[in-house]
Amino acid sequence: MTSPLPAAVTAILLAGARPIPDPLAQAAGVAVKPLVPVGGEPMINRPARALLDHPAIGQVVILTQRADLFAADPATAWLADHPRVRFEKGGQGIASSLLALLEGGDVPFPILMTTADHVLLDRAMLDQFVAEASGADVAVAMVERATLLARYPQSRRTWLKFRDGWWSGANIFWFGSDKAGAIVSLWQEVEQDRKKGWKILAAFGPFALLGALLRILTLRSGMARIGRKFGLVARLVAMDSPEACIDADKPEDVMLIEAILQR
Template structure:
């Protein structure tokens, strides 16, 4: 991949109270400190550390509040844009003109590393829509205590890794569709069923792999869609629940120890 692509970080708040913020003075999840920094800072630094990523747009209901975060000071190429209430409509409004590719991730994807970005973008080439995912055995081999939402297909159970590559505005019909079902994003079978009865039956009977299922779903919108399996299990550990925070803090501590042990 010879040139960099833009990135969008979804950093808004969902409707209703967030249990992660209970008892804190933090107003929005993206600014909740983990491992010594706000969640958003970890994600933006990882993106900025990748030579494959160009300008970064941060979408949130109150983007000025995020722009004032001291941990982002001095990082180049950051743009802050106010979003609406829905992820899909906000993302659709932020897409650049044309159909050049861009990366989308989330502010709670705090374990993101430049190596993950490189692996994902290499696997996402030649697609209109690509989704990063981790197979269950990959995660549980290292973190058996981690509990995720799994999509069950022939040949494996999969969890999303909060990275997407989109070919610009050609994905607008898909985003419009997602806007109607995103409230069920944690209910795997409801998501599959929304793409039609054949996909639901195929998933229930394990008639095809997740790669085949995602490809079929993309065809509904005239898009070439693919799954990019991630080799690093941390790719699907986002900060959703208090138990996630504990695990992420432990992973950050292990990373710091490993960095200290490396030769100069």
């Protein structure tokens, strides 16, 4: 059973740059990846519009190292002028940037965080995620492999295996209260190993690691156990839409996204 929709959710849109040059940005001749054209416009525009058009979203905070680039580009200048959008300075890591933002005290909970390369983000995804995440201190959107491959068998993702399937992140996160700070702090510690699933699991304790390796944990029960460890409510949101875990990370992703947009 889901909780009533909150009146105003703060959305954080990650639009930063990695320390090393991004291949998509280099190929497109733009300074940062969020400005890479996808479907005829900079990729950041579509998730930004999806957030601003959703009735549960209040303000949109764009976290980036180079706000000036978006204001200077005619295709994204509308973001700098929008009354419900503000830019905040990001650092080199997502978790450290988020912690700094939360410690500033002027970003109200609940918070929904997503990424500028989540080009296919839409109303249906946000409806499901906000409804199912509401009431949790922390929630993470994931897509089960069968859901994705049933429609897009050619798509390649990073998967974590549990007893209830193979799961991939959908780049949508929920921070429902200040209790989430403990999880974000841990995230900061393992951020450099985000593609190495066993290291992330190990950070939550040996039971979580062994549970995944021996397949004695479902992802849902694992999330609940992690929540209890930190004294909070942690929840998995298993997304219905396979498009929820397709982001614009590689050239083949962009080709797939543009084909979906054309349909």
